[in-house]
Amino acid sequence: MDTSLLFIYPLLSYLLLVDCSEIPFQERMLLKALGLNGRPKPVAPGPVPKTLWKIFEKGINADNPCRMEGFQVPGNIVRSYKDQGPLSSNDMSHELLCLKKHLFFDLSVVEKKEKVTLGQLEIKFKHNTYQGQEFQLQLYRPLHMTLKSMRDHKTSRKLLFAQSFRLHHKSLSFNLTKVAQDWTNTKNNMGLILEIFADGNTTMVNHLPSSCEHINSFIHASLLTVSLDPTSCKAPRIKRSTEPSMPTPSNICKKRRLYIDFKDVGWQNWVIAPRGYMANYCHGECPYPLTEMLKGTNHAVLQTLVHSIEPEVTPLPCCAPTKLSPISMLYYDNNDNVVLRHYEDMVVDECGCK
Numbered sequence: 001m002d003t004s005l006l007f008i009y010p011l012l013s014y015l016l017l018v019d020c021s022e023i024p025f026q027e028r029m030l031l032k033a034l035g036l037n038g039r040p041k042p043v044a045p046g047p048v049p050k051t052l053w054k055i056f057e058k059g060i061n062a063d064n065p066c067r068m069e070g071f072q073v074p075g076n077i078v079r080s081y082k083d084q085g086p087l088s089s090n091d092m093s094h095e096l097l098c099l100k101k102h103l104f105f106d107l108s109v110v111e112k113k114e115k116v117t118l119g120q121l122e123i124k125f126k127h128n129t130y131q132g133q134e135f136q137l138q139l140y141r142p143l144h145m146t147l148k149s150m151r152d153h154k155t156s157r158k159l160l161f162a163q164s165f166r167l168h169h170k171s172l173s174f175n176l177t178k179v180a181q182d183w184t185n186t187k188n189n190m191g192l193i194l195e196i197f198a199d200g201n202t203t204m205v206n207h208l209p210s211s212c213e214h215i216n217s218f219i220h221a222s223l224l225t226v227s228l229d230p231t232s233c234k235a236p237r238i239k240r241s242t243e244p245s246m247p248t249p250s251n252i253c254k255k256r257r258l259y260i261d262f263k264d265v266g267w268q269n270w271v272i273a274p275r276g277y278m279a280n281y282c283h284g285e286c287p288y289p290l291t292e293m294l295k296g297t298n299h300a301v302l303q304t305l306v307h308s309i310e311p312e313v314t315p316l317p318c319c320a321p322t323k324l325s326p327i328s329m330l331y332y333d334n335n336d337n338v339v340l341r342h343y344e345d346m347v348v349d350e351c352g353c354k
Contacts, residue, residue: 027265034329034341034343035077035111035229035341036333036334037334039266040270040331040333041270041334042269042270042332042336043336045338046080046082046222046336046338048272048330048338049080049222049224049338051070051224052338052340053330054070055068055069055328055340056273056328056340058070059328060328060342065233065326065342065344066228066230066232066233066342068117071226073118074115074117074228075117075226075227076227076232076233076341076342077114077227077228077229077339077340077341077342078225078226078339078340078341079224079225079333079337079338079339079340080224080337080339081105081106081223081224081225081335081337082105082220083103083104083105083222083223084106085101085103085104085192086101086102087099087100087101087102096197096198096199097195098135098196098197098198098212098215099195099212099215099218100195100196101218101221102191102192102193102194103191103193103194103221104189104191104192105183105189105191106189106335107180107183107184107186107189107225108186109333109334109335109337110225110227112184113231114184114229115228115230116177116181116226116227117177117226117227117228118175118180118224119177119178119179119180119181119223119224119225120176120177120223120224120225121139121173121174121176121192121221121222121223121224122171122172122173122222122224123137123172123173123194123221124170124218124219124220124221124222125171125219126218133166133199134164134165134166134199135164135165135166135196135197135198135199135215136162136163136197136198136199137161137164137165137172137197138161138162138195139159139162139174139192139195140157140158140159140192140193140194140195141157141158141160141192141193142157142190142191142192142193143156143157143190144156157193160174160176160179160192176223180223180225194221196215196218198212232342232343232344233344234344250284251285252285252287252294253283253284253285253286253353254282254283254319255280255281255282255349255351256280257278257280259276259277259278260276260278260279262274262275262276263276270332271329271330271331272330272331272332272338273329274327277327277347278347279346279347280349282348284319285319286304286316286317286318286319286353287304288304288316289304290304290317290353294352294353295322295352295353296317296352296353297317297353297354299354300352300353303315303316304316304317304353317353317354318354319352320351320352320353320354321345321348321349321352322350322351322354323348323350324344324346324348324349325345325346325347325349326343326346327342328342328343329343
């Protein structure tokens, strides 16, 4: 278990209870546990991809939170990166070339401990237009030069995909897992080159400007990655038979309700969803003798026994979580990327004496 995650729910409780001027250190600890080096401040965030909304709304498979069910790959982090590359100049080297663009995605936020398990490029078009013409798309990976000093030469780039399409496609997707894995080393990240041509066999060749007009509806390209942070993964949960709950006195160790509202801690500007969640906490006494209902560990049972003999020397066991469950969070990171991440041990489900 990642021990840093054990601090999350009490830290959130603390943030809600103390004066804002006293929380910077505690907040830094919490953000670090969430995989962030500071509170994100979105400047020009883009829309949340529908795919990420669907995964978030579906929820987590609590038995295996380190598998991204929406993509059927191992992972607990999904990031959507905006394209930062420029359009090329109008100096087209090919008479049928409608559009040429350099694509660049900054994957420097992927930590060394993460393993990228999926990379998917999506190219979107604004209109669902169809007028019969066909286009050819070619996607290249630069081999030798940085993006800014790249020259157009066949030996300096490698063809990744060549595909024909018509504009009744609103978007095109390409699997770039191996490329994304290489890009986690920033020295290997020289971006991509995208070229779109009018089909040479179409009757529209003699009217190339009008044929290419619809390609101007090209909006943007985005890269989606799924990665696995193994330090946040625990062994698969063992399902236990549920026992009927018995009424307990109010001062006995048990789960108490605690709702965390991200607005109360000043996180509403970068946390997209949820706006808050029921975190809960444990509170109460662990009296002697410990009953089975209090789910005491063997150590706790012995400690209560010693406490009954020497109460001034040995304290009673503490009321603590015995079962926790994960939640998903959608948020903007420090680079305005949209991130979906599964976090374990965020909700207290059961309490006991330890």
